[in-house]
Amino acid sequence: MTITDRTDFAAEWAQWHEERERYYAEPLGWVAITGLHWLSEDFETIADLPGRWRADADAVYVEGIEGTTRLEPVEGAPGLLVEDGRRRIEVIRRTGSVALRVHDPESPQLAAFEGIPAYPPSERWRVEGRFTPYAEPSTVTTGAVVEGLEHHHSAVGVVDFEVDGSTHRLVAFVGKQGGLQVLFTDATSGVTTYPAARSLAVSAPEPDGVVVLDFNRAANLPCSFTDYATCPVAPAENRLGVAVEAGEKNPR
Structure with a gap:
């Protein structure tokens, strides 16, 4: 990666982070x-x-x-x-x-509200994965941060990726604009990051299934900011053992 690429990487993350903070600072948000x-x-x-x-x-x-x-x-x-x-x-x-x-x-x-704490962006946490679609979508039911509630997600496949030589797998849901979304926890959850789940948007897979998971953009759900949200928790399949020291931290 060239110096210019590294500069673009940091600048693009900073823009994403600023947009996230503006969104949560909205007067009726x-x-x-x-x-x-x-x-x-x-x-x-x-x-x-x-x-x-x-x-x-x-x-x-x-x-x-x-x-x-x-x-x-x-x-x-x-x-x-x-x-x-x-x-x-x-x-x-x-x-x-x-x-x-x-x-x-x-x-x-x-x-x-003073903004969203986050790990400094690191290229280490921008990793390549491979998406394997299911033969047909299936419904994954998760609990919520409010006891007794349920969320029903359309799961379309799995994403396999490596971190420091170890292989991990995440169940992927339907995302925006043809992309994917994953809800996950990891070894930082409940320590430096919000315990119930973080969300990661993944771009649409290439024809060979290749995707990029930029964990620097692992995002808090609304329930990390307020007790009055009804967000889902991560499915059991998406509880990573590795510490993903990237993305947004627990704001409370």
Whole structure:
């Protein structure tokens, strides 16, 4: 790798890191969440939120905000947003249950946010792997950081790679723009990195299956920043024994 390549590598990582910090510093983003409230089938007042709320298997009903409003959040999808002054009430459905997440630009956690700690980028942790697709996708079910919830992932194959002469394998899920995504833990999890999982985006495989895993971009999930997220944990198959001293560290 030439000096120019090394400079580009560091600069591109720095840009990625800055974009990650900007994303989490958004005034109505993950760090701005101040509560997670689960609804029952009976109308009730929730914290200091307007109106009264209830949910059943079909919808969410809000009484007192322009009469009775009906909302239909989709299982596992980003929530529906209800305005409350400067705040946003996000209505989500997870494993059949419904909850309200409150996003507040005046959140104390947001005011205290100082960025995302990370390991310095190192070319050692940009490794080549090989993707082997399954004959057909399969569903992998994982738990979540909230007890009783489940996440269902579409697994499309496995990625094999080497670190310091030892071989490792990760189950890969469907990613963005034709790429792959892996959720994993490693020997740093619960020590210097978030214990439940980190996420790594992997570019689309080459025709021969070659992929690049840049662990310098191993990313925290929202649950590492807030107690009010419902993120998945890593599947048992993706618990690496090696210490991946790269990527984002535990911000709390």
